Amino acid sequence: MAIAWGSPVGGIQIGASVAPARGTFVQIVISIKNGSNQPLHLVRTAPLADYKIAVTDSSGSLVPISPSGQLQTTSSVGNAHFRRILVVLPVNKTRQERYDLTSLFDLKPGSYKVVVTMGAASSAPAPFVIT
Numbered sequence: 498m499a500i501a502w503g504s505p506v507g508g509i510q511i512g513a514s515v516a517p518a519r520g521t522f523v524q525i526v527i528s529i530k531n532g533s534n535q536p537l538h539l540v541r542t543a544p545l546a547d548y549k550i551a552v553t554d555s556s557g558s559l560v561p562i563s564p565s566g567q568l569q570t571t572s573s574v575g576n577a578h579f580r581r582i583l584v585v586l587p588v589n590k591t592r593q594e595r596y597d598l599t600s601l602f603d604l605k606p607g608s609y610k611v612v613v614t615m616g617a618a619s620s621a622p623a624p625f626v627i628t
Contacts, residue, residue: 500528501621508533513613515598515625523598523627525550527613527620530591537586543569544596549614552602560609566601 500512512528527548531537541547545566552560562570586592598604598611610622 501623503619506618509618511618511620513620513623527594531586539584541582545569555608
């Protein structure tokens with residue numbers, strides 16, 4: 498599975514790739530590359546709080562966040578007791594995080610694209626199909 502890398506912003510680059518669907522499980526791999534000249538400090542809480550993840554269908558319409566995905570948004574995290582983990586990403590290193598897209602979005606069979614944004618950095622669109 499190829500990583501759809503976006504352009505570097507301030508030395509930080511975001512990439513996204515989607516593993517082939519297995520049944521109803523679709524895994525997204527979010528990659529963060531630190532090309533800056535200093536370590537990057539990240540606070541990890543929940544996928545939809547740490548990133549803006551936009552999934553569009555074949556017509557370009559945004560796919561709605563699922564009820565379980567709503568529990569992992571920034572507003573929910575601010576009102577709940579979520580984990581807060583500090584991660585240090587050294588210079589010239591890449592970190593990958595994996596999440597189940599089907600638990601975050603209302604996905605049905607079809608063709609999709611996903612773009613992941615963290616701060617000002619975004620991935621390129623990563624296509625995937627659910628059969």
